[in-house]
Every structure is written in C-alpha cells, then in structure tokens.
Amino acid sequence: MFEKSLKNTILINIGAFLLVLILELLSGWMIADRYDTPFSFFLWGFKYAINIMAVIWINHFVLIPYFFDKKRYFIYGLLLIGSIFLVAYLEAYANNNWAGVTKTSLFHFYTTGTGMAAFFLRRNMIIQRENAEKEKLQKEMELTYLKEQVNPHFLFNSLNSIYSLSREQSPETPDLVMQLSELMRYQLESSKKEFVLLKEEIEFVENYLLLEEKRLSKRCTVEFLIKGDLSGLMIAPMLLIPFVENAVKHGAQSTNEQSTIDISVSIKNNTLHFCVVNSKPHKVSSLKRIGLGLENVRRRLNLLYPNSHILKIADKEKKYHVNLSIDLAVSKFKKAVND
Template sequence: MKKSLRNTLLINIGAFVLVLSLELLGGWMLIDRYDTFYSFYLWGLGFTISIMTVIWINHFILIPYFFDKKKYLLYGLLLIGAIFLGVSLKIYPEFNWIGITKMSSFLIYTTGTGMAAFFLRRSVLMQRQKEEKEKLQKDMELTYLKEQVNPHFLFNSLNSIYALSRQQSTETPEVVMQLSELMRYQLESAKKDTVLLKEELEFIENYLLLEEKRLSKRCTIEFSIDGDVLGLKIAPMLLIPFVENAIKHGAQSTNEQSMIAVSAVIKTNTLYFQITNSKPHMQDASKRKGLGLENVKRRLNLLYPNSHTLEIRDAEKAYHVNLSLQLKNDQ
C-alpha cells in the first residue's frame, strides 16, 4: 500500500512538472509580453494548476466513483463542471466568451490526453497483476502436483515390495535397497525445477528393473534409449507416471503373460517417449484412470504448453502412449 501510494505521488508530481515545463516552453516565444520572468512563470503556473486540477478531479474522483460504476451521464455532467472549474481558475476575474471558449477547448484536449494516459497505465498495471496472479497460481498448482507424485510413486513401489515379501523372495532385501536409491533420487529431484534427462531415464530404468524382479517371468520388459541425452533437461518425475500406469494396468492386473516396451528417442533436442503395454483380456475401462496420469497431463500443460504433444491410444490388445517433448539444452 505504501509503495503504491508513493508511486502514485511521484507520478503525479512528475506529471505536474512535465506540464509546467511544456507550458513554459510553449509560451517562450511570448515572454516579451511579460514584464519579468516571474510574471511569465506565474502565467505558466496558472495554466498548469488549471490543467492538473481538472485531471486530478477526473482521475481520483470522477473515474473511480462514477465512470467505473457505469454512471456515465452523471460522470459526463460532473466532468463538464470540473472543466468549467478549471476555466474559472485560469481566467478569473476576466470572464468573456472568447476566453471561456479557448480555455474550455484547451482543457478538453488536455483532459482527453490525461485520460488516455490514465487508462493506458491502468491497463498495463492490470495486465501485470493478471500475469503475476497467473504465475503464482501456476507455481502453487505445480507444487501441489509435484507433492502428489511422491506419495503416488511410493505407494506403487511399496506394493511391489509387499508382493515380493509374500512370495518370500530372497531378492526382497535387494529390492528394498533399490527402492531406497529410487526414493533418494526422487527426494533430491523434487527440490529442483529441472533435472538432467540422462538421470531421469536412469531412474526409469532402475524402476523397471525393480518391477521386473517382482513380476518374475510373466512379464517381458524392454527399455531402450537412442540419441544424445547430454545436456538436456526435463521436469523431474514427469515420465514415471506413464511407466507406472503401464505396469499397474498391464502386467500387475493379470496373471497372463504380458509385455511392456519403453523407448526414448532423442532427435535435435526433442524427446520421443513411447510406451506400449499389453492389455488383459478382461478389464474394466474405468479402472484405467489414475491420479498419476491425470497429474502428469496437467503438469505437461503447465510446464510445456506449446512444446509437447501427447497421444494415448487404447487399442484392442495394447495400450500406447506417444509423447514428444521439446527440451532445453544447457550445454
């Protein structure tokens, strides 16, 4: 509030000085008509006071209390009254029609110019406030979505360990260690806006290795990387929900033989991320909707609004995800 008041005060003092300077410069050719420079200065000051009085009444009283409240007729009448007040301040006590007409025309012109500057400045300020609100909302939403990813991933991983422990698998301790490494990466990456694509793909590879141990021989998992990943950065934990979705609604939901194929192809700073997973013969389509998948769609729209395409195709025997994403290279 104090900063806004100070800025308003400085702007109006600056406007007063500017108008006074313009009046003195505009009347400099007529300075010989005045006995002294002091009287010439008083003449310019009188004009400036008349102009700024009308402008200030218009800006601080008439526009906020009448124009903005759509009381246009009353606003117009009061503005005419303010202009005549400005005329009176300048030509008093010598009232004549020529002086009134000239001064009125001049004040109408300067008031219109002042209104144009006022609405332009207000439009800029409103646009800036809107952008700041949108940025704040975006940051808050991204933080909320990122916080939801962590427990979602942990929940799925703990399910994997639980399944191995029920099988009394000798690999359970090793899987617990792998999970701790995955969680360490996740916690560290959650503090950053972007991570190296190389690290994110390694995280996915380790997660797939963990799931491969849990699913044993009933699921074939393939993972491939093609292209140069050096220097490319990506938002953390952005790709893993697609992988989790493929496992949860593919191999995890059936005892049938299944497959998951994940590929990452990098061409000229564009990531082409593809996942294909087989579908069980019998599956309720409503169960395919999950929190993680909805979150990643929203994050993509917020973080990469004009630099990604996402296609999710539910075919008869397989589920396909095709994501293309333009990434930044910090090298």
C-alpha cells in the same frame, strides 16, 4: 505495498506536472518577451500547468473512483464538464470574455482526455500485471499440489511390488527395499526443483523398471531403448514415470500371462520423444483405464508445456500405446529466466 504504491503515484504525478510545465513554457516561448522578467514568464507557465493538472487530478482522484468506477456515468459526465468549465472560468474570465472561457474549456477537454487515456492505460497495465501474478501463483500452487500427489502414488505402487515379493519370501526383498529407498531419495530431492537433468530422470525410470523386472521377470519382457544425446537437457521431475507405472500396473501386473513393455527415448533437435507400449491381458479389467497418475501428468503437461508438447494415447485391442513429445528448449528457457 500500500506505501510503495502511494510513493509511485506521487512520483508519477510530480513527473506529469513537470512535463506539463515544460510543455507550457516551450509553447509560450515565442511570447516570452511580453513579460517583464523571465520569472514572471515562469509564473505564467506555472499557473497554466497548475490549472491543467487541477482538472486532471480532480478527474483521476475524485470523479473516476467515486462516480465512473461505480457506473454513475451521467453524474460523472456532468461533474467533469462542470469542473472543466469552472477551472476555465477562473483561469480565463478575469482577463478575457466568454469566448476566452470557451477556448480555454476546449483546451482543458483535450488535456483531460489525454490524461484519462494515460490513466486508463496505466491502470490496465497494472491490472494485467496483477492478473498475471495471480495466474502465476495459482499455477505454482496447482503444480505443487500435483507434484505432491505423485509422491504417495509412486510409493504406493512400489510398496505393492515389494509386498508381493515379501509374501513369496524372496531373498531379494532386502535389496529391493534398499533400491526403493534410493528411488525415494531421488524423488524427494527432485520434488524441490522445478527442473532436473533429463539424464537423471531417465536413470530414475530405468531403476524403477529394474525393481519391477525382478518381480515380473518370469512373465514380463522389458525393452528399454535410448537414442540421442541427453546431456544438458532439462525436464520437469517425475513427469515420465506415471506412464511407465501405468504400463506395469495395467499390463504385466494385472495378469499371469506373458507380457511385454517396450520403452523408447529419443532426442531430436532438443525435442524428447518418449514412447511406451505394453501388451494388454486378454481379460481387461472393468475398472477405468486412466488412473490418478495419468490424470495428474496430463494436467502437469498442460501447465508446464502448454504449447510445447503432444500426448497421444491409443488403447488398442492387444496393445496400449503412449507417445509423448516435449520441446525441452522450453525447460532451458524457463530455467534461465528463473535463475
């Protein structure tokens, strides 16, 4: 990384020197006939380019890092003015008077100011790029952490369901274990991807509901409605399941009363509208309603779809409503960029 940065710095400064040299030669083209040969004219332009770049290099590589960046502004100003006058004196006093030194100094103030503007602009762009890379890395690390948290949370809830059936010695327990293994296989495979097909994610949610429905069928009615074309749309994996788990855990699973879970999925203009409504038991637990799963999914939504989602949760007297809208065109764009 250091070698690459050094190489870039050298190439940029060589390019800047050549640009200044060309500008000097073009600006003096009208007086080229004053010189005996084209080579002597070129040497004149080369000398002036060296003098201009000397002040710029002293400023960039010595004065700015050792004085300006350390907030020693007064000393920095004195040394910068002194270096400009010194170079102007060496350049102009041998052939001119003090008026020539003053004129040359003013010219060097202009060129040094232009060089400083270019220097700080480039440095600001580098800092912004580095900050953007750091932010992206931090975001990826946080998303990975949140995604890894979903795995044990989902497994814990699913195992609880199978454990309840095993205690009842239900003959469906082996089939449910196999069904859970299929769900876990999908989860492990999808966790390696940034985006998955929305159709596959919805099928995963359906299969999870089928698993829970076998255990809760006697006291829970589940409705699952899908409208619109799901084909070709992508979504971040394991983003919808926490809302469904929450409906099961805090609705049907928390009471022996008859309960309902209504889930609807609709697609309009690449926008997913996901709605989950579950009935609430008469005796509401004193525990906090929003669990780890929903906290994680809130954070993932803010990271993955910061300006492209709307999440509304309404905790009413008899019903718990979750309405989520996501612009899935963002997923398409991100996947295209990453590919």
